[in-house]
Structure formats: structure tokens, C-alpha cells
Amino acid sequence: MMAEYHIRAFEDRDHEAVRTIFSDGAAEYVPVGCWHVLRCPQIHLQLLAVFLVAYVVSASFLFSCGVVATFWVTGWMRMKGVWAEYTQAALVRDMLDIRKTYLEPKDCCLWVATSGEEVVGMVAAVHPEDPSQWGKALELKRMSVAKGHRGRGLSKALTRTVICFAQERGYKGVVLSTSMLQYAAQRVYEGMGFRKVKAESPSLLAKLLQFHMYYYHYEIAGSH
Ligand SMILES: CC(C)(COP(=O)(O)OP(=O)(O)OC[C@H]1O[C@@H](n2cnc3c(N)ncnc32)[C@H](O)[C@@H]1OP(=O)(O)O)[C@@H](O)C(=O)NCCC(=O)NCCS
Numbered sequence: 001m002m003a004e005y006h007i008r009a010f011e012d013r014d015h016e017a018v019r020t021i022f023s024d025g026a027a028e029y030v031p032v033g034c035w036h037v038l039r040c041p042q043i044h045l046q047l048l049a050v051f052l053v054a055y056v057v058s059a060s061f062l063f064s065c066g067v068v069a070t071f072w073v074t075g076w077m078r079m080k081g082v083w084a085e086y087t088q089a090a091l092v093r094d095m096l097d098i099r100k101t102y103l104e105p106k107d108c109c110l111w112v113a114t115s116g117e118e119v120v121g122m123v124a125a126v127h128p129e130d131p132s133q134w135g136k137a138l139e140l141k142r143m144s145v146a147k148g149h150r151g152r153g154l155s156k157a158l159t160r161t162v163i164c165f166a167q168e169r170g171y172k173g174v175v176l177s178t179s180m181l182q183y184a185a186q187r188v189y190e191g192m193g194f195r196k197v198k199a200e201s202p203s204l205l206a207k208l209l210q211f212h213m214y215y216y217h218y219e220i221a222g223s224h
Pocket of ligand 1: 025026028142143144145146149150151152153154155156157177178179182183184185187188191
């Protein structure tokens with residue numbers, strides 16, 4: 001399967017394709033996040049409370065259902081907004097001048113996976129956000145594979161590219177973070193030997209919604 005794919009360093013002509021693959025991958029998590037929130041017990045309690053208050057005030061079942069629906073739609077729109085803000089922030093920050101962010105700094109890179117001339121996947125290696133890992137590990141970021149090319153081992157190959165890159169430069173490990181909603185990504189990383197080292201809610205709202213970020217570490221063999 002992998003024979004039809006080729007992994008190489010980013011070139012300027014890949015700019016738009018890379019930004020599209022990144023934002024399409026991120027957008028997939030809006031419905032997943034919505035489903036997560038719907039299953040969250042705290043949200044069930046809040047919606048029940050809203051329903052009861054509306055019912056006490058109006059004595060109308062239909063009206064109370066409408067109020068609950070309005071709450072739900074507002075929450076959904078807000079969540080869509082949060083993901084859109086996250087994607088937009090990345091597009092105007094590190095994904096704006098990709099060469100400058102990912103190709104010019106020492107020990108950083110962004111790779112694309114291609115099928116013929118088409119860019120179908122991407123991944124990057126950068127210095128970790130966590131200062132305690134500086135000089136020890138590189139961080140894997142911006143992993144994404146276009147929908148029509150999934151399930152063929154591409155993300156595994158891209159992850160291996162980052163691990164080899166870090167190993168060749170003498171780093172002891174590779175770190176990364178992903179969200180609890182990104183099930184496929186967790187399967188990929190855990191299947192490749194990454195160990196989950198921390199789970200953390202990024203904000204109070206996230207805590208209320210039982211939303212966690214997962215932090216992973218991969219120890220490069222023989223690096224003790
Ligand atoms: C996560 C993602 C990169 C996986 O890409 P992929 O090329 O399809 O993954 P691979 O084909 O290399 O699969 C590797 C392993 O993960 C498993 N896997 C992949 N997608 C899966 C899914 N949706 N559900 C369960 N397991 C899955 C595969 O079964 C495979 O394991 P196996 O070799 O034991 O069978 C892709 O789904 C994606 O781009 N998602 C959107 C963006 C994203 O979430 N990025 C991660 C940011 S941290």
C-alpha cells in the first residue's frame with residue numbers, strides 16, 4: 001500500500017494543500033465534540049435544570065423543550081466557534097509562514113506525504129512547548145491525513161519519520177499532545193509505543209465538560 005506514497009520535506013508549492021489538510025482534519029472534531037458534550041452527565045443535569053426552571057415558569061412542556069433546544073444549539077455554536085478559533089489561530093501563526101516556522105529553525109521540519117503530485121498527509125517536528133523537554137525531545141505536531149487516504153499506514157509512516165529525525169539528531173524522545181476526542185490518533189500513537197504521561201483539562205469550561213488533553217512521550221531506544 002505504502003509504495004504509492006512518498007514522504008518528503010515541505011516545499012513552498014505545498015503551502016495551500018498543507019493548510020487545507022490541517023484545517024479539514026481539525027474541522028472533523030466539531031461533531032465529535034458535540035457528541036461528547038451530549039453524553040456528558042454534567043450537561044444532562046444542566047439541561048434538566050434548565051427544563052425544570054422553564055417548566056415552572058411557563059407550565060408549558062413544548063416551550064420548555066424549546067428553551068432546552070435553544071441552550072443546546074447555543075452551546076453547539078459556541079463549541080464550533082472554539083474549534084474555528086483554534087484552527088484560525090494556527091493558520092495565522094505557525095501555518096502562515098511554514099518555511100519560517102518549520103524549516104528554518106535548527107532541528108525542526110515539516111514533511112508532506114504525496115500520492116503522485118497530490119499532497120495527502122503532513123506532520124511536523126518542532127522544539128517542545130514544555131520547557132522541561134527542551135534539548136531532550138522533539139515535539140510531533142500537525143499530524144493530518146486526507147480522508148480518502150486513511151487506514152493505509154500513512155500516519156504511522158509519518159510518525160516514524162519524526163522519530164528517526166529526532167533519533168538522528170541525538171534526542172532522547174518525541175513528545176506530543178492530542179485531545180481525548182481524537183481516538184484514531186490515540187490508536188496510532190499508542191500502537192507505535194507512545195506512552196500517555198498526563199491528562200489535563202485546558203480550562204475551567206473544559207473541566208466542566210470533562211474534556212481532556214492527553215500528553216504522550218516516546219522514548220527513543222538506546223537513548224538512556
Ligand atoms: C489520526 C490520523 C492521522 C490517522 O491517519 P491514518 O493514516 O488513517 O492512520 P494509519 O493508517 O497509519 O493507522 C495506524 C493505526 O491506527 C488505526 N486507526 C487509524 N484510524 C483509525 C480509526 N478511525 N479508528 C480506529 N483505529 C484507527 C489503524 O487501524 C492502524 O492500526 P493497525 O496498523 O494496528 O491496524 C487521521 O485519522 C487524521 O488525519 N485525523 C484527523 C486529524 C487528527 O486527528 N490528527 C491528529 C492530531 S494529534
